[in-house]
Amino acid sequence: MDSVVSFQDLNLQLGSSGAGSAAAVATIVPKIEPKLEPFDEFALTGLKASPLFSNPSPTRDSDSGSGLGLPAVTEPAGAKRSSHSSEEANVYSEFNRISEMFRATFAEKMQGFGDVDVVEGPDSRAIVPVSDEAQVSSAVISKSIRQRSSELVRVTDLKLEDQRYFRDIVRKARMVYDSIRVLLVLEDEKNQEFGHFRNRADLKAAQLMRMRGLWLNRDKRIVGAIPGLFIGDVFFYRMELCVVGLHGQAQAGIDYLPANHSSNGEPIATSVIVSGGYEDDEDSGDVIIYTGHGGQNKFSKQCVSQKLESGNLAMERSMTYGIEVRVIRGFKYEGSASGKVYVYDGLYRIVDYWCDVGKSGYGVFKYKLVRIENQPEMGSSVLRLAQNLRTRPLVARPTGYISLDMSRNKESVPVFLYNDIDTDQEPAYYDYLVKTIFPSHVQQHAGNGTGCECVDGCGANCFCAMRNGGEFAYDHNGILLRGKPLVFECGPHCRCPPKCRNRVTQRGVRYKFEVFRSRETGWGVRSVDLIQAGSFICEYSGVVLTMEQAQIFKMNGDSLVYPSRFAQRWAEWGDVSQIYPNYVCPTYPSVPPLGFAMDVSKMRNVACYMSHSSSPNVFVQLVLYDHNNVCFPRLMLFAMENIPPLRELSIDYGVADEWTGKLAICN
DNA sequence: GGTTAATCAGGATT
DNA sequence: CAATCCTGATTAAC
Numbered sequence: 074m075d076s077v078v079s080f081q082d083l084n085l086q087l088g089s090s091g092a093g094s095a096a097a098v099a100t101i102v103p104k105i106e107p108k109l110e111p112f113d114e115f116a117l118t119g120l121k122a123s124p125l126f127s128n129p130s131p132t133r134d135s136d137s138g139s140g141l142g143l144p145a146v147t148e149p150a151g152a153k154r155s156s157h158s159s160e161e162a163n164v165y166s167e168f169n170r171i172s173e174m175f176r177a178t179f180a181e182k183m184q185g186f187g188d189v190d191v192v193e194g195p196d197s198r199a200i201v202p203v204s205d206e207a208q209v210s211s212a213v214i215s216k217s218i219r220q221r222s223s224e225l226v227r228v229t230d231l232k233l234e235d236q237r238y239f240r241d242i243v244r245k246a247r248m249v250y251d252s253i254r255v256l257l258v259l260e261d262e263k264n265q266e267f268g269h270f271r272n273r274a275d276l277k278a279a280q281l282m283r284m285r286g287l288w289l290n291r292d293k294r295i296v297g298a299i300p301g302l303f304i305g306d307v308f309f310y311r312m313e314l315c316v317v318g319l320h321g322q323a324q325a326g327i328d329y330l331p332a333n334h335s336s337n338g339e340p341i342a343t344s345v346i347v348s349g350g351y352e353d354d355e356d357s358g359d360v361i362i363y364t365g366h367g368g369q370n371k372f373s374k375q376c377v378s379q380k381l382e383s384g385n386l387a388m389e390r391s392m393t394y395g396i397e398v399r400v401i402r403g404f405k406y407e408g409s410a411s412g413k414v415y416v417y418d419g420l421y422r423i424v425d426y427w428c429d430v431g432k433s434g435y436g437v438f439k440y441k442l443v444r445i446e447n448q449p450e451m452g453s454s455v456l457r458l459a460q461n462l463r464t465r466p467l468v469a470r471p472t473g474y475i476s477l478d479m480s481r482n483k484e485s486v487p488v489f490l491y492n493d494i495d496t497d498q499e500p501a502y503y504d505y506l507v508k509t510i511f512p513s514h515v516q517q518h519a520g521n522g523t524g525c526e527c528v529d530g531c532g533a534n535c536f537c538a539m540r541n542g543g544e545f546a547y548d549h550n551g552i553l554l555r556g557k558p559l560v561f562e563c564g565p566h567c568r569c570p571p572k573c574r575n576r577v578t579q580r581g582v583r584y585k586f587e588v589f590r591s592r593e594t595g596w597g598v599r600s601v602d603l604i605q606a607g608s609f610i611c612e613y614s615g616v617v618l619t620m621e622q623a624q625i626f627k628m629n630g631d632s633l634v635y636p637s638r639f640a641q642r643w644a645e646w647g648d649v650s651q652i653y654p655n656y657v658c659p660t661y662p663s664v665p666p667l668g669f670a671m672d673v674s675k676m677r678n679v680a681c682y683m684s685h686s687s688s689p690n691v692f693v694q695l696v697l698y699d700h701n702n703v704c705f706p707r708l709m710l711f712a713m714e715n716i717p718p719l720r721e722l723s724i725d726y727g728v729a730d731e732w733t734g735k736l737a738i739c740n
Numbered sequence: 741g742g743t744t745a746a747t748c749a750g751g752a753t754t
Numbered sequence: 755c756a757a758t759c760c761t762g763a764t765t766a767a768c
Binding site for chain 2: 756757762764765768
């Protein structure tokens, strides 16, 4: 079991409490430079080679050296540029005047910066268990949870197990957020029948979590990386950024420690969102010219000049102290409900700032942000690459493809087979099996003719909903609402149309997957599409054997998959007990222990190549649709979190069981 | 594609 | 100082 790590155990690099002189500042600032380890996707996700297809022990690149050596801040361009007409020049000089005034003020104030002392405190986690159903009034929630802390810390040198621990916390928080949000949407749908609307489930879900003290990282203001969050992580709702503590501002693009919370009276910027809301932004990836906030009317048009205050001032201060900021980009993305997606792109330094006249003729502040080197590839560039891979794979990556569809048209979406590391082509030699094959006696169960009569699509009184405990398992977008021991989809005896909401997994895969060669995990699976949490991924297919048949197979040394051994991760999906303490995990419909094995020695599908992780992003949900034998359900895989394109998929294959005492699919 | 109704954090004022 | 009000920051969904 993972040990609980408190913040004291983490090596926090804290702002120094050195002497209080201006000279001290110079020595202090380097002291709060982060000591980040080189990012290592393998280490972070705890992926292990998929045991079935063990390959020579991973020859990992013996580390490309260098901790995350933060480059010295590039010397700010000395002269502030100005090449404008005379009236523009007036605006400009006014800015400079104000700016200089602030600079002068801070020259004095800097003296106090040595006292900005930042320190270890109690537990880092804002998760507070709620034990009863009583309405949580604001009085019940302690102030420390409702309000953001003013303690400024930087988290460094996280051990592997700490990384995994924090990742689990983050994943949990995001699962709760998603679950609550979907519940509110469903409630909304019901209310609409009575003319009632509960708009903005995204905001409401966040609010509920905040009232329960479930927002992460509120008792510390973290400078730099947030434990448990990876570069490239994607979010479909802006409030999610608040929930995980990546960015604490509901609307504003600049998040910062306010001046009156800072012990030297200076605001410090910690993160920015680049969403394209400011016409004067220029984004070229590694370098961003970021416009300060303010000066806009309600139609997001610049209408007055910006002032060097609040977030704008905080940016200037962070530049002076060399404090890095997190950058999150807002992206247009078709395939997300709102058409937008937020991606965490890593840490940037503010290298320069100046006043300028914006496109609308009003003064704006501009900040030059330069991405710190040696970080993993930006999430937004991965998204862009993935976009190209989807449409023109061979143009985007001319070499390395073994096959552009290893399923040979059997899967509804082609499956890439890719290897740019060595000459291994093993997965190409197997027959592709889209759906698990059951023994004929199992299929005969299908013949008892039960099904729903919902000719116009399944609704409130659907027989299949009753079989699922009176609710549908999926929402209208095919997202699994909560994990269950078993899900009954509508089947061949139902009279509902094929596009019925209760037929999700039987429609096959929707995402474009790629089986790829990896130095860490042998063969692995990743998606070219962004996968939304709760989405169906694919079936884990094989040829079903009874245990007697399996014993014979084992003697021949063949590899078998034992469905009973997958960790029961489904229970975590949709668990809202932290919000509604009387929530109980579904126990219906129940399934007996699974007494079969699956042979994947000749025929298999993409799922077979997924790696194991104790901190997985994919889980198994048992589903029945073409027969009614609960002893032989299908193993359907669903996404546990939003999975960015090209990130490796992983399952918790579980641990030993009594049958063989060996790891799930070890042979 | 414009309109609408929702959010939390920071700053100032009592 | 703590409570409270005011302002200022967009977004998602229709």
